[in-house]
Amino acid sequence: MMTVVRLMALALLLACGLAQPASAQVQAQAPAQAQLRNPATLAVEGPVLPGETVEVAIAFAPREGWHGYWFNPGDAGKGMELRWDLPPGWRAGEPRYPVPETLFAFGFMNHVYKSPYAVLVPLTVPADAAEGPTLIGVRAEYLACSDSLCVRETAELIGNVVVGADGRRDPRFARWEAKIPPRIDATARVEREGETLRIAIPLPQTQALGRPHVFIAEDGLVQYGEQQAFYRGEDRLVAVLAAKGDANPSSLSGVLRFGNSGRGIAFTAERGPVGLGSTTPLEASNAPSIGWLFLAAFVGGIVLNILPCVFPILSLKALHLARAGESESAARRDALAYTGGVMIAVLGLGVLLLALRAGGEQVGWAFQLQQPGIVLALLVLVTAITANLAGVFELPTLAGRRQASGSFATGLLAAFIATPCTGPFMAAALGAALILPTQYALGLFAALGLGFALPFLLLGFVPALRSRLPRPGGWMAHFRRWMALPMGVTALAVLWLAVRIGGWPFAAIGLAIALVVIAMLMGAGRRQRGGRPVGGGMIAGGLAVVLALAVVAPRWIDEVEADAGVLDPADFSEATLAQAKATGRPVFLWFTADWCLTCKVNEKVAIEREATRDAFADAGVIAIRGDWTRSNPAITRYLESKGVAGIPLYVWIDRDGEEQVLPQVLGPDSLIDLAGASPKTPARGTPQ
Template sequence: MSLTIRLTTILSLLLFFLPSAGRALKDDNKSHVKATILAEVRSIQAGYPFWVGIKFEMDEGWHTYWKNPGDSGGPIRIQWELPTGFEAGPLQWPYPKKIETPPLVTYGYENETMLLAKISPAQNIPKSDLYQIKAHVRWIECAEACKPGSSSLLLSLKKGGGTPQIHKDHSSLISTYKAKIPLSTSDWSFAATDRGDYISLMLSQDSHNKNSIGTFDFFPNKPGIYQLHNHRSIGIGKNRSKLVIDKVEGSTIPYENLEGILVSDIGWRGPGSEKALQINIPIHKGPGVWSASFLWIALLFAFIGGILLNFMPCVLPVISIKILALTRKGRSSSHENHRHGLLYGAGIMGTFWALLGILLLLRAGGEHVGWGFQLQSPIFVALMASFFFLFGLNLFGVFEIGTGLLRAEEILKSKRKNISEDMTSFFSGILATIVATPCTAPFMGTALGFALVQPIAIAFLVFTFLALGMAIPYYALTLYPAFLNRLPKPGPWMTTLKQVMAFLMWATVAWLLWVLSLQIGSEPLVPILVAFLVLLLSVWIWGKYARPLYSSFLRYGAMIVSFLLGLFGFYWIISTIQGSNPIGAPSLISSQQRDHQIQWKPYQPNEVEKSIDQNHPVFINFTAAWCLTCKVNEKIVFSNEKVISKFREMKIDAFKADWTNKNDIITKALQKYGRSGVPVYVIYDPNDPLNPRLLPEVLTPRIVLDALEAITVKYSS
């Protein structure tokens, strides 16, 4: 809409509430809307209600507005002035049309319309030969420009004997517009679900009823909640339809029900019947749409999920080394153990807060990120792999800087030993949190999904409970060291266990390099592996010569050479990745198109919607190559013959949303289901497509089979 139209609309709205100014404008400008009042009766009788209409006739190209005018304009206002003993019922509005003047959309009337009201005379109205009904009407009329209009209308009716005398012409015209007043009931059933960015409205009717409503649109009663355009009407067979209603982004207007009218191009009771239907439907919260009462559940889920993180394969090696260190210090004072437990927890807490801060900053900048987002960066994956490589070498005894981030006993002199150990405990918490990001423990996904759509204070509260849950098991051991009595006394077995843990670290390196190959291809892995050899040489020199038994010159020279080689190795890794070309999301589909495996389709929202609209059962697998929980589920569950057979038997439309690399479409889809990380598993039952079912993060074949067997409705292929 042009600037002229916008300015005149604003001016008109101001004048609309200033009658004197409106009259002055009316005197100077010809009105393009003519208003008249008419009744369906010629005479009235006490106790007999009758209909009165205010008819509006608009010049070509001009229009007035509905009760919700849309993006501009203002509704028609009618103030009644009635004889004593008369009452006017609610104003009845015929359904409007959508008037689009991009980028604005308004709801209104063109050419002609009529607003109706039922007038009810009391049984004891005063005796009179003539009864006068007055209506003071104001409106906004628009074409290329807008201006206010007004009129004071007078209707005189005489009192008749017996039943009121009908005015045939007026009654016929009023009946025409009464048919345009929205129905209050129909044979259709409705269910509305809040999907976060939009409202999904599902319509259904009994199978014996074969009436089709064709295409239809929604006109909300109130402005500011829903977008006024791009409502998507989707037919799902003869007896079901769906309408997608986008919400206004950032709107703070509260709503509990979907209020407005639905307008069909055929009619709600068959062809030629009433085209409008009034609805007032409770809106159910879909997955990912939370209420404030969910906070306590989210905090509990976060705490439990944090505890379970300690037992995930990402974190278990780190926590095991910490427990070994605690066993070795069994004779230390309880005060010292408590301090280390608190510092370990502080490292976890600080890292969780830092991760949340980064997440919120990136989201505020328009980025679509979630839990584990840093693993979508090839540089971060490579640096993590190199760190775990060095960590394994440290555990294996190739070099000693204490025990890396977990021990620092020999770095400083004895008088500063406590400071060294305190720093080690703090950084151990940081390390444990960083290596936890590829994992999503049970209960954790729900809590994270809730946190990342809440105000900052609540998000920090949820992440705090998650950190407390992760820190509490180790701190409990520092409070109650009697639990450690079940372990063997310190001895050579501890060195052997450390070396076993080193192999677990190197297994993690192999996995991270595989993830890296899916992100940047296999060719850059060769120079990266050479850089790993440089890092190995660096720490070997440190471990061999940076020891007190050598001269200061040799010892410090070895440290400098080792440091420079290490810097060169890391530089080589980063420059190699920066010089590579990301290959996008790895193709996990082509290798799985064999009969004995689930035939996953690449995730595309429109294809998922199409399958749902066709009444197909749908299974969506949100996964990533760097997600350990995802890979375990794929190996144990989605490679299970019974699960594969069930997918084939039920003709499940299976979609795989691979989040290995950054993908805004998948991130938005995760947010739609109330999640911020992977894995996420979603099932759509064709009998209840408005309520997708989310499965737990950790799956078993029985869980998936039970969920699929719950889908009993047959669909047409």
Template sequence: MAFFRYLASLCVLIGALVALPVAAQETQRECPRGPDLMDRGSARLVAGETIAPGESGQLALDFLPNEGWHGYWRNPGDAGQGMCIDWDLPEDWQAEEPLYPVPQTYITQGLMNHIYEGEHAVLLPLMVPEGTAPGAYEVGLYADWLTCSDTLCVPQRASLSTTVQVGEGGAVHPRFAEWSAAIPPLIDSTARFELTGSALRIAIPLPASLEIGDPHVFIEQRDVVGYAEAQTFYRDGDMLVAEIPRGGLRAEPGELRGLLAFNDEGEGVQFEAVPGNVPTGGTRIGLGGVETPLALLLGGALLGGFLLNLMPCVFPILSLKALTLARAGGEERQAKIEGLAYTAGVVIACLALGGLMLLLRAGGAQIGWAFQLQEPLVVAALLVVATLITANFLGLFEIPSLPIRTRGEGGAFATGLLAAVVATPCTGPFMAAALGAALLLPAPQALLLFAALGLGLALPFLLLGFVPALRRMLPKPGAWMLTFRRVLAVPMGLTALALVWLAFRLGGTSFAFAALALAILPVVALTARRNGNMLVALIAVVAALYFAVSLPFRVEEQVASSESVLEPVAYSEAALAEARASGAPVFLWFTADWCLTCKVNEQVAIERETTREAFEEAGVVAMRGDWTRRDPEITRYLEQWEAAGVPLYVWYPSGGEGEQLPQVLTPAMLAELAEAD
């Protein structure tokens, strides 16, 4: 049965595509006449109010398709066919462009059509010339349109006529007022639009007091936007800003016309747009807005931040700070001061990172959480810090001012800053919803979420400072602490090695070598200085300065992608649209080399032979978005799923809409999805 349903859907698409004009850039088409055929419904031409000479009036073309069948808007979308009309008018009469009600969206096999289900009426403006004598005039037309069901598309044709009363007299059809009310009004202000390589952005003047539920923009011109792509909306005062991915299409009209639907109840407005500046930022609206209560989001951020303490680059820092409290011998006041200072450092760092991200996004930058690790120079700086900490743990040198060695509030504050910077690259469990919401909420609430994340990260050390019972559970100071510190050098050293790999992925071989040299040379200088060899220390400092100065010039433009047993397609908006249009199931995952959760999931569930075999058997298209480097297309897609960062996993079943998978994948999850499709 599944095969026959798929075959029927394929027939619908083929029929609709065959009917679609091959090179149509305009929505109007030629209308050669043929014999009447209305076997999938009916249509009638209905006159409106009496028309005065020299003025315009309206007719209504009322369509009544059979149950289960639908017609199309002026621009039918990915498939289908718009209506054409050939008029029979009295001499010098003129027909103007048809007026359509707000259409509905219909998605099948990954393609979106703009349709009308059930009865609908298109209004036809008609201009009566000056000097026309009063009386009744017969007006006719020939119409050609396409009617489709879930399994079949059938062209329909009809020659229709009605009587138009000019001057005085004539009766108005009782449904005409209803049909007229369904036509969205044209806003009296001109909208502005701008085209980028990947998106259309439109600024539509609309009063801020007007409530909009789930908006959708219908563009009249063809091949401008990807119809099935998710649309994003922002409110900026009395301006509604829509961002629509282009889906690989490249038409660039000099002006735009379209409809803005407010909801799925047929309410909306028409607009005309010219090229111009479109504001950035604003408040996100629509179904992409935030529905989760703020209290739950704060709880998720708090718990997510708490779990970040288990990361290998944070746990050693937290452990060393805990041991400083043990070494302090239970000084109540000092423990509280250090707990508050550490917390202040963590929270301020999280607020700074979050605030900078929001500020850059308001300026139009396509970035997300952990954007700092997409910058090669930032990674090089973190590599230097991680290497110094590792060497310090190993006892190669001692620096009293190093954050992890300093007692007191100054050292605790600096350690908090460091812990936040190295702990926040990945979105882990419980964090995804909170950080995704932070991209949509007003700035004060978003910053509150970042503060909650920082508080969660600082919570263990804060509790140690304020709960004496927890401090008493810490082991007594002794010689074992030196051994423990050296053990902690192992995860910090692994973190440094991971940063070397990330430097290679971001900047290439030459950049990674220079960054590694820049990280090792300060250790050499400090160790030599400790041993009294000042010449070696000076040479190391000079060499470190050379590598530091040359570092920005070593970043390579292109770096090879990581190998994968699934041989995935590189993500792009056009590639995803093509894969979905093929009718095959699609598994799309977004990863980054700096994301620990991503790499664990890949080893556990993605990069497996059983997954590859299941995908091959089911014909699954594997697609990967690598966010190691900044990529605006990936950032936009993450926003559509309200994800502030990676990992993100989305499964598209055959011909269906995407389903977001959990952030922690089980070994058999993907194979089971492929087998079930």
């Protein structure tokens, strides 16, 4: 039922002549979508197996000047009502809405959508459903408003659900799903204090907020039009909202919006103490400012140079260092070329990441190494570089000569391979880049690239540093060939990654491609040493074979299960994490990938150890691992909820459900100490 305030608001609209006449309302209820101010369509995600759940979308396209409403419309308006026409045994779940906008008009605060949006509804298919297309229908009743009119609209929608394995997924669902706010797994707290409701939302200190706003799902609890105040503390955000009447809820739910980015998080709060101690008002708090985020990205880029992520391009960086001992002009030229390569790669990756996310893809900072096709291309590239460093053939851009193009290519490759793993300081900056306006996001990517290139810029422009390097000489030719060894190890590592990302048949095709490339380059090298031009026919034939193998490679991609490891962790999912927390036992949650060397070093040093396993067993710790080697939307959403864009990420959850984000570089006893300090509690179950 509408609240008194909402009834008064609608009465005011009618009294002012702002509501549509009754005859026009009847016309708007007609099924013809062309007559609607906010026309709706029904879409089905794709085929579904009996007993499983499929998403259906009710997609709206408000006409210019019109808007629709969130399920809690605010002071005025009306939420959507759905009446489903489903076969026996089929069941529709609760609708999921994107993050709404605020609209303040005539003294009323409304929660609206002015641009096209989609409401997603899970549809559960019974286990005995017959295979084949099944007709479903829904009657959607909702309100569409402009600045001068409000119209009750009705859309009669029908669609086909294909039960069975045949069919393709509707690509629009990735875009719609990306607009749904991820629900944080930690429980917020709500408390009545005087005439206000205080809500403490668990949120990392690193999460950029912009100008936040809280939308409460339940009606009648807060005064929507009153100003909201925010206080920032360590890993929590306290929202202070004007309470309505004597509202003192035992629980509530809502959405926290981050500025005007269209992004946010969903939360559930239970009644509990919410103090403002150790917090400061958001305007004067120590929340990350734009300046701090730029500094964090810059410093994170510098630190990245000493992390294990850089090992794959160690050979090229070492050659660049060796060349820096040449003439001052050559050193400056190479330093600028290297920096240019780094900047173009980082900005290019950043632009592509933002474009993919704007298109609805659930991707993070590591997206370039999660694609099997890119892994194959990288295998070809590092194989060619290894052959070049070993002297198999000559390619001026990577042969260690003075040409600036070699330094530029080194910068490109270094940034492409090394940046997917986030290091200290980087996580906060890259997490903010996903929700800030585009110009700020690109600025953060540029700061990261500049920090990554800084050591070589200093070598090129500070003679005192360059004078400490050995002077160039004949030793560089031998040094270059020795550097083929770590690059060869990198080629083997990429081949192993092909196994992990696509299975052995896929990796075998990758190996065949690498062997064809080596044979082609060896032939080119022989012709070069004989003073003859490289044969175009030979290269064309080799490339044709490589292209043919690359075309068939996707057909051989298999799902690869992660190794059990010493801890034998459960695989991450939102349900698994919720079940683990419900046991009342400590939980260690970590996110890793086979292409993240920093992750693998941490696992070797601190996680996958017998001492850690024994400490976890004594304390009853549940281990959960999120493997992000391949793109995983659930993991991406969880990373976003923690304000980060990449891995590694380590989270410790104590028996009370309090979460602690651990450093990205773990010590040998980091986890053992946490387990030892955890009070022992009786288990209430174990996640499956």
